[in-house]
Amino acid sequence: MSDYTPVTKTSSIKEGRGKSFTVNGRRIAILNENGQFCAVDNTCPHAMGSLGRGRIRNGIVVCPVHGYAYNTETGECQTDPRLKIRTYPVIVEDEQIKVQTEPTK
Numbered sequence: 001m002s003d004y005t006p007v008t009k010t011s012s013i014k015e016g017r018g019k020s021f022t023v024n025g026r027r028i029a030i031l032n033e034n035g036q037f038c039a040v041d042n043t044c045p046h047a048m049g050s051l052g053r054g055r056i057r058n059g060i061v062v063c064p065v066h067g068y069a070y071n072t073e074t075g076e077c078q079t080d081p082r083l084k085i086r087t088y089p090v091i092v093e094d095e096q097i098k099v100q101t102e103p104t105k
C-alpha cells in the first residue's frame, strides 16, 4: 500500500466544486461535497474536459464541457457506460487533503 501525498488545504476547494492538481505525475481532480473530499482522474475521457472544473452533487461529478456525469466512488460514467475514470483514496489530516495515487478502481 503506498503512502498518501499531501496535496492542498481543505479551505482551498469550495463546497460543491473541485480543483485539479498534479500528484505524483497524475492529473487528479479533488472535489468537495459538504466537506467530504474525493479524488478522481482530472481528464474526462469523453473529450479531455477538466473534471476539476466540474461540480459535484450526490457523489456525482459533472464535466463542465458537455455535462457527462461520473460516479466518484466507482468511476463509472452515467452518461456513456463505455467510459470510466479512476478514483483515488483520500484522507484529511489537520485540514490537509492527502491522496493515494494508486487507483482504487
Ligand code: FES
Pocket: 044, 045, 046, 047, 048, 049, 050, 063, 064, 065, 066, 067, 068
Ligand atoms: S469533455 Fe467531458 S463531457 Fe465532453
